[in-house]
Amino acid sequence: MAEAEALVHDRLIIVEVLVITLIGVLATTLLLYPIILSLNRDVLKFSRDLLKGNIELMEVLGSAIAKRDSDTSVHNYRVTIYALRLAEKLAMEAAEIRDLIAGAFLHDVGKIGISDGILLKPGRLDAEEFRVMQTHVALGGDILAKSNWLQSARPVVECHHEKFDGSGYPRGLSGGDIPLAARIFAVVDVFDALTSKRPYKAPLPCAEALAILRRDAGSHFDPQLVEAFCAIAEALHQEIAATPDAGVEAMLNVMIERYFFSGSREIAAPAG
Numbered sequence: 001m002a003e004a005e006a007l008v009h010d011r012l013i014i015v016e017v018l019v020i021t022l023i024g025v026l027a028t029t030l031l032l033y034p035i036i037l038s039l040n041r042d043v044l045k046f047s048r049d050l051l052k053g054n055i056e057l058m059e060v061l062g063s064a065i066a067k068r069d070s071d072t073s074v075h076n077y078r079v080t081i082y083a084l085r086l087a088e089k090l091a092m093e094a095a096e097i098r099d100l101i102a103g104a105f106l107h108d109v110g111k112i113g114i115s116d117g118i119l120l121k122p123g124r125l126d127a128e129e130f131r132v133m134q135t136h137v138a139l140g141g142d143i144l145a146k147s148n149w150l151q152s153a154r155p156v157v158e159c160h161h162e163k164f165d166g167s168g169y170p171r172g173l174s175g176g177d178i179p180l181a182a183r184i185f186a187v188v189d190v191f192d193a194l195t196s197k198r199p200y201k202a203p204l205p206c207a208e209a210l211a212i213l214r215r216d217a218g219s220h221f222d223p224q225l226v227e228a229f230c231a232i233a234e235a236l237h238q239e240i241a242a243t244p245d246a247g248v249e250a251m252l253n254v255m256i257e258r259y260f261f262s263g264s265r266e267i268a269a270p271a272g
């Protein structure tokens with residue numbers, strides 16, 4: 001009998017200790033919760049500010065190269081929008097689209113190492129000058145190698161001059177061996193070049209530019225990507241052409257906000 005009472009007493013003591021411990025943990029949690037929330041908000045804000053700073057540096061670097069090459073940074077904005085919309089048409093994942101955005105902005109970063117005499121030459125480059133110009137791809141890869149955050153841009157930077165039939169440079173990749181992001185960018189980059197006014201040429205009408213893309217599908221471009229782009233290009237080109245340069249930049253900023261700051265991991269909804 002005494003042993004049973006002692007056992008009951010011991011159990012009551014254990015229960016009391018557990019209750020007191022749980023109450024203490026709960027009280028501590030309630031006291032620390034506002035502090036934890038505040039710290040978490042600070043961490044999230046710091047992370048967002050850091051990401052925003054990285055994106056701004058990416059834009060500044062890409063725009064600086066674009067202005068050196070063509071006196072305007074709007075080319076970067078346009079080709080990034082074209083690439084992003086094509087990626088949405090293909091229902092690419094949001095993470096892949098973020099990588100594509102980085103690559104589109106920085107595609108010609110290696111041109112920082114090309115002399116003005118070659119980069120800004122108004123006429124056709126001779127064989128040696130073209131060989132030097134081709135080195136901007138390797139230079140771009142070397143520049144991005146210094147930044148862990150910008151590694152995702154390297155497939156576009158290093159492969160956007162590859163051609164679907166293997167006749168491009170620097171590695172002569174063909175077909176599916178060329179990263180998808182680079183195949184996408186090759187299509188939209190040429191389209192924007194054809195439809196843009198330059199000091200040495202007038203812009204081509206959208207229909208003529210698309211005819212050239214279709215003509216070179218299978219040789220220069222991935223045929224499936226050309227067809228997917230042609231399905232959205234006319235309406236998108238009209239929208240961009242009717243928008244002032246500042247508006248094009250604002251349009252892209254909205255897209256960047258969606259893909260970099262919304263926390264979205266879903267597959268992007270197809271456009272059109």
